[in-house]
Amino acid sequence: MKRLALFFALTATTYGEEWISLFDGETLAGWTAQGPVNWAVEDGTITASEGEISLLTTAERYLNYELEVEFKAPLDTNSGIFLNSEPVVENEATDCYEINIAPPTNPFPTGSVVKFLRKEGLGEKDEWRSYRLQVQKGVLSVTLDGEKLYELTVQSPRPAGHIGLQFNRGKIAFRNIRLRLLE
DSSP: OHHHHHHHHHTTSOTTTOEEESOOSSOOTTEEEOSSBOOEEETTEEEEOSBSSEEEEESSOBSSEEEEEEEEOOTTOEEEEEEEEOSSOSOTTTSOEEEEEOOTTSSSOTTOBTTTBOOOSOOOOSSEEEEEEEEETTEEEEEETTEEEEEEEOSSOOOSBEEEEEEEESOEEEEEEEEEEOO
16 A cells, blocks of 8 residues: 555656656556556566456556556567557557557557558567657657657647557567656
């Protein structure tokens, strides 16, 4: 209970100054499973490998922020990180911004924003990779493995929403998830 209280206390921090850890490395406190998936904590990571396509979402909603997350997705895994998301997404074009983690054969491979922008040539790697994602007033900035890929301005910016980790297909692992609030 103390960790959950600390989590909520940190979300009130001053904009742009402090990074907030969204995952304590030991529990799923502050996260909610939105479908039947075997979400678990293993060796300081959030993992999933079986279940129905769905999200693990933050309890809090966020509007403008910078998010850092590391992920490991073996070949042919399909997953993603959902920003400003509804708990259950019916349409990626209107219910969230989905930064995909998917093979090159996917219509939106790793580095792409589903239904908005296709990014090719970033490949699959069965090793730890990192995203640095920023949402600010309808502008998405995507950095993968330290390389800034693009900034995308969306016509109709999403309101505040959850951050979601997706299970779609294959084993996925996430760690070092942190957020910095922006004005």
